[in-house]
Amino acid sequence: MSEQRANVISRSITPRHGHIFSPASRAYFAWQAGEIDEGALNQRESGKFFPHTAGGQTDPYARDDVANAAPPPDGKIASANQSTGQHLDQPGSHWRKHEVRGGETLDISWTFTANHVTRRWNYFITRQGWDPSRVLSRDQFEAQPFYQVQINLQPYWSHSNSMKPPSPTVHEVPLPQRDGYHVLLAVWEVADTANAFYQVVDLDFVPSEGGGQRPDAPTGLRAGNVTDRQVVLTWNAATGPHPIARYRLSRNGTTSVDVQAPQLTWTDQSVAADTLYSYFITAVDNQGNESPPSRAIEVRTPGQDGAPTPPTNLHSMGVSAQSVSLMWGASTGTAPIAQYLLFRDGIEVQRLSGDRTAFEDSGLRPATQYQYVVRALDTQGRLSLPGNVLSVRTANGEGQYPAWRLNTPYATNALVSHAGGNWRCLQAHTSYTEDWAPGKPSSEVLWVVHP
Template identity: 25%
Template sequence: MAYRYRPIPAWGGCAVRRVLVGVCCGSLLALAACGPGGQDDGRGGRPPPAPAGVTAAAGSATTVHVMWNRPGGDAGITGYEVYRGTTRVARVPGAEHMVDVTGLRPSTRYTFTVRARNADGDLGPAGGPVRATTPAAVAADGAAPTRPGRPHARAAGSRAVQLSWGRSTDDLGVASYDILQGGTKIHSVGGAQTAAVVTGLRPGTRYSFTVRARDAADNVSRASAAVRLTTPRDADGGRGTAPTAPTGFRAGSHRADGAYYLDLSWDPPRADGVITEYQIRLDGRPATSLMWGGKAPRGRATYSFYTGRESGVTHRVRLRARLPDGTWGAFSAERTVTTGRRDRPAES
C-alpha cells in the first residue's frame, strides 16, 4: 500500500520526527522516539508473568526512575504499564525496561508497580510494589553538580557489568546518577551510590559507559569520561546469541501519486526482547529511523518510504535493528533497487 508522511510536533516529552500514515494488518507504524501502548482487548489469553526486580529511585524533586528486569527467553511481552498507586502513569514498549516518571511533588513518598502486556493485549500481575521519596524542592538552584570521576568497569559474567565512579559534589547535594551506554540513559541510582550493576548485556560485545550527576532541581552535570570493556564470550566460546542482522531482507519499489517508494521486508534478528527500532541506510547514508509506536511485529516486517519522482534511479539499501540491550545489531545484506523497474532480489 502507499504511505505518506506528515510532520507532527513532539508530545509527552518524546522527540517525534515524523509519522508514517498507513495501516498494515491493523497496526499504525510511527517514526518516533516513543509511542502509546495498546489497550486490553479482553480476549482473555494467558497473561504474561509479573515483572521481576522492580526498583524505584528519586531522580530529582519531581522525578522518579522506575526500572525492572528483562524476562529471559521469549516471554511474548509487547509492552509494560507503570502505575503510581492505582493511576497508570506510563506505557513502555516491550524492548525497554525503565521509565522516568515526571511531574511529581517534592518531599513526597510514592508507590509504583509495573505490569506486562502480551501480544493479545492481556495484562499480567503487578511486579513490586516499590517505594521512593522525592527530595525537597530547591529554590533558585542553577548550578549543576560537578562531573563524576572516571568510572571503572568489571565484567560480572558474560551478560552483566559492575560499574563504579568518583563522587560528584553539588552546593545542595546530588540527588541521583544517570548511567549511559553509548549516549543512551540505561539506568539511574540514588545520589548516595557510586556503583551499579548493569544487566541484560550480550556476551562477546564491546560497550562504552559514562555517568552523569543530577541534583534535586534537575540540573545535570557533564558526562564523565567513558569506560569501555568487552563482555566475555559464553563458555562454549561463542556469543551465546543468534546473529544480530535482520535476515530474509528484500527490497522493491512501486509508484503512487506520481512518486516512487521503496518497499522493504525482513525477518527481525532473534533477541531477548521485542525489537521496535530500525535504522535504514540508503546509498551509504542514514535515511531514516523506524520505530513501531504500537505493537511491533515479532515475525516478518514490512515498510515503505518515499524516494522521489524520477524513474530509473538506482538505490542501495540495507537496515539494522536496535537490540534490547541498547546496542545496534549488524546490518542486513544490501539490496539494489531501480525505480520504475521490477525488482527480483535474492533472499539473504
C-alpha cells in the first residue's frame, strides 16, 4: 500500500449516513438530475472490507469491531448493491467526469446525515489499462487502496463520540499517476456496524501542463447571509507565479460566473428556497492558467420567507400489527426548530421536541393502510411545508414471531413476521436498510418464507 495517514477525528454533533459532494460523486450527480432521492444518495450502503467478497469477517486491526456483512458483488459496486440507483452500475465512459492531474492533491469532501462510529476511509483507483466497457469489478481496481485514513481508537464502544467524523469531513488525497478516464472508489467503513458506504467518483486525468505555473487554490470559501433568495459567498485571495485575473465560481459542478480580481465576494441570487447547493471556486491568472478547485462547501437555503425546510426522507424502520416505527431527516431554518408535528391520515397525532427525528406510532389496527407526513415548527411560530408522504400497511396480526425491525442483528434461522407473513433468516446479518426486509427483491439471499 502506498502512503497512508492515520489520525483521530474530532467529535461531530450530527454525523449520519453520507455521501461525497466534492468532487461530486456519480450518485451525487444522479441526485442532482432527479434520478434518485436524497435518501438514496446517502444510503449507498453494503458490507465493509472491500475487495473481500464474504461476510462474517473481523477487522484485522480492530478485532472488537462488528464483523462485516458481504460487500457488494462485482457489477454492483457503484450502487452498493442497493435496489435504488441500479443504473449507477452501467458500464461505459459516458459518466460526467472531473478534470484532475496525477500527482496533485484532491480534496474529497464528505457530508453526513446518520450516526456512525467510524473506523476508516479507503480510496481505490482503477488499474492502468482498465476497460470502461466492462462493469466495475474487483479486477478493474488496484487490489489495495492507494490512500487510507484510519481512526485508531479501540475498543469502539469506549470512544464512540471521538470516532464520529465532523460534517463536512475533508481528506487531502494525493492522486496516483494516471492518464485519461479512471474511477475512484471511496469506501467509508463503520466500526459499530457490519457495513460501509460506497461512493464512485469519475475522473479525467489530463497532462500537467505548465508544471508549477498554476495559481494556488483559493482558500476560505464560506457562505453568509443565506436566505431563501440569495447566498453571499466570500473567499481569500489566491496567489501564484502570475497575477490573478479572475475567480471562477461553480455551483453544483457547473460554472456559474467569473468574478474579476481583486473582488473576493459574489452573491448568488438565482437560488430557490429549501434547496441544497454545493460551491467551489478556482483562480485564473493573467496567463490563462487555472488553479485546482478550492475546498467545496454545501449550503441549504431556508424555506420560503424564512420558514423551516420540510422534514426529509420520512421512512419506516419497522412495522408490526399494531405499530409503525418512523424516522425522518431534520429540518433547518433561520430560527431553531421547536417541534415536529406528526400527521396520520391528515390528522395531527403527535408533537415532538425539535431534537427528535424518530417516533413509534402504536395502538394501530392490524392489516391497515396508514399515511404519514411530518412538518416542522420553529421558535418563531413558522410552520414548514409537509415533507414526503409515507404510506405504510401494518402487519395482519397473524404472524407468530417477532416483527422484523431495522438496525437489528439476525442470526441464521431466526424467525420473524413481516408484511403479513413469517420468514426464516438464511444468513446472519444486521438489517441496516429497508431493502433487506423480508419480501424485498434484494433480500432473497437473506430471507425465505417460513411455513
